[in-house]
Amino acid sequence: MRLIRFVAFTVVRAWQGFWRNAMMSLAATATVVLMLVLLSGLFIVLGGLNSGLEFIESKVGVTARLIDDLPAEEVDALMADIRQLPGVAGVTYVSPEMALERLKESYREQGLTLDLGGAPITLYASVEIALIDPSFAGSVQDALAGRPEVERITTRQVDYEKLLGIIGVIRTGGIIALGLVGLTVLFMIVNMIRIAVYSRSGEIEIMRLVGASDSFIRWPFILEGILCGFIGAVITIILVAIVWEPIQPIMVRVFQMPTAVSSQFLGVLSAIVLAVGLGVGAIGSWISVRSNLSSAA
Amino acid sequence: MTGTLQRPYVAQPVAAEPVITMVDVGMTYPNGKVALVDINVTIPAGDFVFLVGPSGAGKSTFIRLLIREQLPTAGRVMVAGRDLASMRRGQVPGLRRRIGIVFQDFRLLPAKTVFENVAFALEVTGAGSAEIRDRVPRLLSLVGLHEHDEHLPAQLSGGEQQRTAIARALVHDPAMLIADEPTGNLDPVTSWDLIQLLIQINAMGTTVLMATHNQEIVNAMRRRVLALEHGTLVRDESGAAYEREY
Numbered sequence: 001m002r003l004i005r006f007v008a009f010t011v012v013r014a015w016q017g018f019w020r021n022a023m024m025s026l027a028a029t030a031t032v033v034l035m036l037v038l039l040s041g042l043f044i045v046l047g048g049l050n051s052g053l054e055f056i057e058s059k060v061g062v063t064a065r066l067i068d069d070l071p072a073e074e075v076d077a078l079m080a081d082i083r084q085l086p087g088v089a090g091v092t093y094v095s096p097e098m099a100l101e102r103l104k105e106s107y108r109e110q111g112l113t114l115d116l117g118g119a120p121i122t123l124y125a126s127v128e129i130a131l132i133d134p135s136f137a138g139s140v141q142d143a144l145a146g147r148p149e150v151e152r153i154t155t156r157q158v159d160y161e162k163l164l165g166i167i168g169v170i171r172t173g174g175i176i177a178l179g180l181v182g183l184t185v186l187f188m189i190v191n192m193i194r195i196a197v198y199s200r201s202g203e204i205e206i207m208r209l210v211g212a213s214d215s216f217i218r219w220p221f222i223l224e225g226i227l228c229g230f231i232g233a234v235i236t237i238i239l240v241a242i243v244w245e246p247i248q249p250i251m252v253r254v255f256q257m258p259t260a261v262s263s264q265f266l267g268v269l270s271a272i273v274l275a276v277g278l279g280v281g282a283i284g285s286w287i288s289v290r291s292n293l294s295s296a297a
Numbered sequence: 298m299t300g301t302l303q304r305p306y307v308a309q310p311v312a313a314e315p316v317i318t319m320v321d322v323g324m325t326y327p328n329g330k331v332a333l334v335d336i337n338v339t340i341p342a343g344d345f346v347f348l349v350g351p352s353g354a355g356k357s358t359f360i361r362l363l364i365r366e367q368l369p370t371a372g373r374v375m376v377a378g379r380d381l382a383s384m385r386r387g388q389v390p391g392l393r394r395r396i397g398i399v400f401q402d403f404r405l406l407p408a409k410t411v412f413e414n415v416a417f418a419l420e421v422t423g424a425g426s427a428e429i430r431d432r433v434p435r436l437l438s439l440v441g442l443h444e445h446d447e448h449l450p451a452q453l454s455g456g457e458q459q460r461t462a463i464a465r466a467l468v469h470d471p472a473m474l475i476a477d478e479p480t481g482n483l484d485p486v487t488s489w490d491l492i493q494l495l496i497q498i499n500a501m502g503t504t505v506l507m508a509t510h511n512q513e514i515v516n517a518m519r520r521r522v523l524a525l526e527h528g529t530l531v532r533d534e535s536g537a538a539y540e541r542e543y
Contacts, residue, residue, distance in 0.1 A: 001425065002423045005423050005424075005425060006423055009420060009421070009423075202404065202406065203406060205404070206404060206406065206417070206418070206465075207421045208393070209364070209393060209398055209404075210393065210394070210417075210418035210421065210422065210465065210466075210468065210469070211390040211391065211392075211393035211394035211422055211469060212390060212421035212422055213387070213390045213422070214386070214387070214390075216421050216422070216423070217421075
């Protein structure tokens with residue numbers, strides 16, 4: 001019963017305290033929102049790029065376009081040789097007919113029809129080489145470079161490495177920006193609680209004199225910081241939910257690859273945003289209470 | 298002015314032990330200022346004691362040691378037989394509920410009514426609403442403010458504000474009530490009203506320690522007087538008057 005009364009007292013006092021210094025509280029909440037929006041943006045972009053990376057990883061392999069009319073025995077021999085190369089997971093022969101069928105399929109996926117105007121078309125036969133790891137692409141490419149059966153070698157290794165570089169830059173820049181904004185948020189919350197403590201110093205003194213325990217004095221202030229983080233997190237989650245659908249096609253357009261992340265990711269992101277909001281609020285107010293109430297309480 | 302006394306609260310003095318014991322107590326602040334020197338005092342339960350002395354004599358330090366706002370740099374301070382220096386931080390709130398304290402400047406919360414000011418002292422120690430509804434009206438009745446319970450401090454006279462502060466100080470049935478210059482901001486008539494209230498509270502078993510400069514009151518009451526001068530206890534005399542030995 002006493003615990004329930006303590007919780008009720010703390011919640012009510014924290015809520016009253018939050019609105020008593022409304023301007024400061026709302027300013028601190030706004031910085032929390034700014035930080036969490038930045039965090040969400042970083043997670044969404046990195047999530048999208050990672051899903052694009054996975055797509056490329058699945059495609060990174062080496063495609064060896066074969067010369068015209070290569071006899072089947074030579075194709076088999078070439079494929080046998082390729083299987084012996086380090087890092088090769090599998091080899092698939094793609095006939096000109098299969099290549100044409102794939103082309104038509106890719107048109108259909110975009111809602112288009114491949115119109116050849118009745119002209120016969122023959123695509124190249126090729127051998128598609130799946131790799132254990134994209135890093136083997138270079139050595140496989142080198143091994144095939146001098147083979148007379150192979151007319152041209154293509155790989156998405158360059159795309160892959162470029163994307164890896166972009167992800168690295170965004171991740172590093174994002175973490176630095178998040179760190180700076182995070183420090184600003186902590187500073188705001190620490191000050192918000194400091195002002196709250198000073199504005200209620202009379203009350204705190206009376207609480208001490210009438211025998212209030214440390215927890216009754218401190219927890220309303222800590223909860224006030226947590227409340228700030230919680231409100232900031234809820235606002236951010238609502239904002240992210242609103243923009244979630246519209247940004248998916250934009251990301252595909254910007255990054256020129258299927259970056260769409262699952263809606264399950266939204267749930268995970270919301271949990272992260274909530275946890276970070278509550279955590280920052282709690283840490284900021286705890287620091288402030290420690291430094292401003294340690295001697296007083 | 299004061300309400301009918303029907304034991305609205307029950308003080309809890311420890312009969313077997315003195316409420317306050319100070320043994321060889323000294324207090325020197327970090328800046329080198331000596332506030333108290335070699336104080337030896339015992340205050341039994343139920344006593345009414347005046348603490349007198351000029352400004353800077355050490356009265357405030359004396360009081361701060363009793364409520365463990367500070368620890369002495371020498372000697373021991375014991376409340377109800379308990380050495381305050383050995384008390385853990387978490388036990389201090391329990392000590393402060395056994396010692397009610399009022400100040401010259403009342404220290405009421407201006408945005409709270411009389412009732413809320415008294416109830417606040419219960420709320421912040423985890424009391425339930427039933428206990429608050431039961432105890433606060435009885436205490437306000439004791440101090441004669443039952444008809445002013447909805448008033449804000451600004452709507453009260455100085456005497457009424459001090460009575461509200463006394464009601465708040467008594468809310469945990471303390472064994473001792475410390476009054477630090479309680480009449481300092483009051484006119485003579487109101488001061489006497491307040492003294493009558495303190496006498497009633499003392500008669501119900503609560504030990505009262507009153508720091509004061511009010512010579513007239515000390516002389517008229519003829520109670521025990523502790524006189525401090527330059528941090529030294531220069532007089533500890535029962536049935537005494539206010540003497541200007543300093």
